[in-house]
Amino acid sequence: MTPVPSGEPDIQCEGLVRIFAVADIEVQALQGLDLFVSRGELVALVGASGSGKSTLLAILSGLDMPTAGKAVVAGRDLPSLTSRDRVTYRRDVVGFVWQQTARNLLPYLSALENVELAAAIGRRPRAHERARRMLELVGAAELAERHPAELSGGQQQRVAIAVALVNEPRVLLADEPTGDLDEEASVEVLRTFERVNAELGTTALIVTHDPAVSEHVQRTVQIRDGRTSSEVLRWTHTDDEGRQHAMAEEFVVLDRVGRMQLPAGYMTSLDLRDRVRLQLQVDHVAVRPGHEGGASRPSSVGEEGADG
Numbered sequence: 001m002t003p004v005p006s007g008e009p010d011i012q013c014e015g016l017v018r019i020f021a022v023a024d025i026e027v028q029a030l031q032g033l034d035l036f037v038s039r040g041e042l043v044a045l046v047g048a049s050g051s052g053k054s055t056l057l058a059i060l061s062g063l064d065m066p067t068a069g070k071a072v073v074a075g076r077d078l079p080s081l082t083s084r085d086r087v088t089y090r091r092d093v094v095g096f097v098w099q100q101t102a103r104n105l106l107p108y109l110s111a112l113e114n115v116e117l118a119a120a121i122g123r124r125p126r127a128h129e130r131a132r133r134m135l136e137l138v139g140a141a142e143l144a145e146r147h148p149a150e151l152s153g154g155q156q157q158r159v160a161i162a163v164a165l166v167n168e169p170r171v172l173l174a175d176e177p178t179g180d181l182d183e184e185a186s187v188e189v190l191r192t193f194e195r196v197n198a199e200l201g202t203t204a205l206i207v208t209h210d211p212a213v214s215e216h217v218q219r220t221v222q223i224r225d226g227r228t229s230s231e232v233l234r235w236t237h238t239d240d241e242g243r244q245h246a247m248a249e250e251f252v253v254l255d256r257v258g259r260m261q262l263p264a265g266y267m268t269s270l271d272l273r274d275r276v277r278l279q280l281q282v283d284h285v286a287v288r289p290g291h292e293g294g295a296s297r298p299s300s301v302g303e304e305g306a307d308g
C-alpha cells in the first residue's frame, strides 16, 4: 500500500455516492458527500435516522464500496484496494468501536485477553505489555481480569476502545458507541475518546445521535440526505484577563461547486421551495422565496440575477 503523504487529511471523501438497488427501486444513501478530517482531529458525525451515517462508516471501514466518488483514508484509496489490501487495512490502519458491545468483545475472554488477542492478530510484539498499557490509558487497568458480563456497558465500551487502539491504527471509527449507555456512562466513554485522541493523536470519527457528544469534540459535522450539511466548530478563547471561554459557531457546508443545504427550519419559515431568488450583496448573498410576485417564471438563459 502507498505510504501516507504528510499534511494530507486522514479522511478525504469527495463527491461520495452510494446507491443501493432494492428490487426496481434505487436508494441513494450518499448523494455526493464531501468530508475532510485532518490528522489528529476528533470529529463527531450526527444526523437523523436514514441520513447515511452508517453507509459512510461501512465505506470508511472497508466493509462496503462507494458507487462513485473519492474515499481516501490515511493515504489508502479505498475503492482501489484489493481484497488482500482490505484485510491489512482493517487490521493495521483503522480501529472500530461498534454500538453493540457483543460485537466489540468476546464474552469468554477477560478484558485483558480481549485486548491481547487483538494485538496478537495484529502481529504486534509484546502483546501482553501493550494490552496492559492500553487498558491503563482507557482507565480500565483494574478491570483486566473481568469478563464482559462482569463489566457495565460503559466499562465494556472503554475496553472496546483499548481493543480498537492496541494496534495503533491511524484512524478510529466509532458507530454509536454510546447508543446503549445512560448519560453518566456516555460521558465517561466520550471522555475516554478525548483522552486517547489527546495522548495518542489518533484521528477519530464518532457517528452518534448523542447530543452530549458536541462538548467532547473539536468539530461536529451534520449529515442530511446523504450529504454533509453543517458543521459546529469549537475552540477555547482566552480573554485579556487570561480567562478561558468555550466558544462554538455553526457553519453551513459549501462544497467546491457552490452547493449548500439550507437548514430545514429556514425553508419552512420562509416557505422556500422548488426555486429561490439569490441576490449578491456587498458582503453577503440574500436568498428569497422564488414563488412571490410572479416569481415562478423561469428566467431565460443569460438573464442576470433572478431577482430582476
Ligand SMILES: Nc1ncnc2c1ncn2[C@@H]1O[C@H](COP(=O)(O)OP(=O)(O)OP(=O)(O)O)[C@@H](O)[C@H]1O
Binding pocket: 020, 021, 022, 027, 028, 029, 047, 048, 049, 050, 051, 052, 053, 054, 055, 056
Ligand atoms: N443495504 C441496504 N440496502 C438498501 N438500502 C439501504 C441499505 N443500507 C442503507 N440503506 C438505505 O440508505 C439510507 C441511509 O441509511 P443509513 O443506515 O446509512 O442511515 P443512518 O444515518 O446510519 O441511519 P440510522 O441512524 O438509523 O442508523 C436509508 O434510506 C436506508 O434505508
